[in-house]
Amino acid sequence: MLLTIDETRYDDAHQRDCARVIALISAGNQHSRPGIAELLEMTSTTTSKVVGDLIARGLLVEKAGEKSGRGRPAIQIALNSGRLGATVIHISSRALRGIVVDFGGNILERQSLDIPTGANADQMTSAMRGLVESLKARLPDGMQHLGTSVSVSGVVDVQSKTWLLTSRWPNIRDFDIAAALEPVTPAVFVCRHLDAELNARTLQDPVYGTDNTLLLHWGWGIGLAYSVNGDPFIRAGGPFGEIGHWRFNLLEDRPCGCGNYGCLETAASLWALLPQMREIWPDLSEDEEVLAGQMAERPLIDMPDIQTALKLTARSLANVCRLLFPKRVIMTGPFVANSDVWQAFEMAFRAEGLIGTLDLPVLIADKSSEEFAILGAVRPLLNLGLETFIRS
Numbered sequence: 159m160l161l162t163i164d165e166t167r168y169d170d171a172h173q174r175d176c177a178r179v180i181a182l183i184s185a186g187n188q189h190s191r192p193g194i195a196e197l198l199e200m201t202s203t204t205t206s207k208v209v210g211d212l213i214a215r216g217l218l219v220e221k222a223g224e225k226s227g228r229g230r231p232a233i234q235i236a237l238n239s240g241r242l243g244a245t246v247i248h249i250s251s252r253a254l255r256g257i258v259v260d261f262g263g264n265i266l267e268r269q270s271l272d273i274p275t276g277a278n279a280d281q282m283t284s285a286m287r288g289l290v291e292s293l294k295a296r297l298p299d300g301m302q303h304l305g306t307s308v309s310v311s312g313v314v315d316v317q318s319k320t321w322l323l324t325s326r327w328p329n330i331r332d333f334d335i336a337a338a339l340e341p342v343t344p345a346v347f348v349c350r351h352l353d354a355e356l357n358a359r360t361l362q363d364p365v366y367g368t369d370n371t372l373l374l375h376w377g378w379g380i381g382l383a384y385s386v387n388g389d390p391f392i393r394a395g396g397p398f399g400e401i402g403h404w405r406f407n408l409l410e411d412r413p414c415g416c417g418n419y420g421c422l423e424t425a426a427s428l429w430a431l432l433p434q435m436r437e438i439w440p441d442l443s444e445d446e447e448v449l450a451g452q453m454a455e456r457p458l459i460d461m462p463d464i465q466t467a468l469k470l471t472a473r474s475l476a477n478v479c480r481l482l483f484p485k486r487v488i489m490t491g492p493f494v495a496n497s498d499v500w501q502a503f504e505m506a507f508r509a510e511g512l513i514g515t516l517d518l519p520v521l522i523a524d525k526s527s528e529e530f531a532i533l534g535a536v537r538p539l540l541n542l543g544l545e546t547f548i549r550s
């Protein structure tokens with residue numbers, strides 16, 4: 159279920175009925191006209207009018223029903239997911255990934271663009287514009303482009319659509335994403351990568367939608383997202399969860415990409431540790447997903463700096479748990495893909511304890527999934543785009 163349609167937002171009865179029919183059909187099943195009328199308690203006249211209108215506008219299609227018993231099978235009504243689509247840009251290591259997603263949540267196209275570390279705002283702007291233009295050229299015939307959702311790593315203010323800073327590209331500061339993309343796309347939506355990923359996970363797995371769930375990414379950067387009973391904890395859209403920039407006395411002479419000294423990331427992030435790891439294994443990739451596979455087999459735990467990194471990260475997480483008291487913590491990133499590191503991390507975390515006899519949360523090591531992040535990022539844009547489509 160990709161779309162969450164709020165029918166109360168429509169004053170016009172016909173528009174509201176359109177939204178209700180699309181909500182029903184976007185849940186995945188096809189329905190006949192009489193079936194729609196019955197489920198939504200609408201008259202057959204209203205149902206025919208709404209379905210007819212949506213078919214004329216290309217959002218619904220008729221399909222031959224399967225024959226069962228005697229008589230002609232009823233015509234089935236299905237969603238035409240190729241009618242509307244959106245583009246997504248998300249960040250993976252030091253590359254922009256561009257994706258085309260249709261209205262049914264299917265990924266139709268992927269492109270990748272490496273951005274050099276020293277890139278400035280002008281270069282980032284033209285890279286993002288070029289990527290969106292190139293994705294738009296790949297839209298199937300008849301698909302209306304609803305806009306672009308940008309899923310950002312690092313510190314972001316999603317309300318003002320401003321990318322405040324990222325350790326990947328130190329020259330990118332207070333970058334206005336909306337201004338960069340408005341000339342090439344009808345709508346710009348900005349979200350934090352980790353919020354989008356956690357949101358998609360909680361919608362897909364009902365267990366994650368209960369109690370408090372924390373998602374901690376330990377990779378190129380270190381940051382977290384948090385949900386309460388499946389709802390995002392931070393609704394106002396300001397920065398959140400930047401534990402990678404918590405400072406430690408032990409690290410005080412180490413400069414961080416944020417401009418400060420002694421941040422957790424200076425000892426525990428991939429950007430800090432990868433150069434050292436490459437002295438031993440020069441073939442290690444900068445791409446987190448590739449690296450996760452490479453690191454799984456290497457004796458990382460023998461490196462003293464990895465021991466320090468995991469202890470500091472475990473202590474930071476335990477401190478977060480004393481603040482937010484999550485029921486479970488999902489951990490992603492290339493480090494947790496190494497079973498020795500993971501085991502040592504769990505031990506260090508358990509040794510921290512919580513408070514008194516309170517139980518520590520369950521730790522779940524998982525692959526960070528690009529699919530979750532893409533669907534989480536595109537969903538609000540599709541919902542918004544549908545509303546605009548229905549109203550127009």
Ligand SMILES: [Zn+2]
Pocket residue numbers: 402403414415416417418421423
């Ligand atoms: Zn920092």
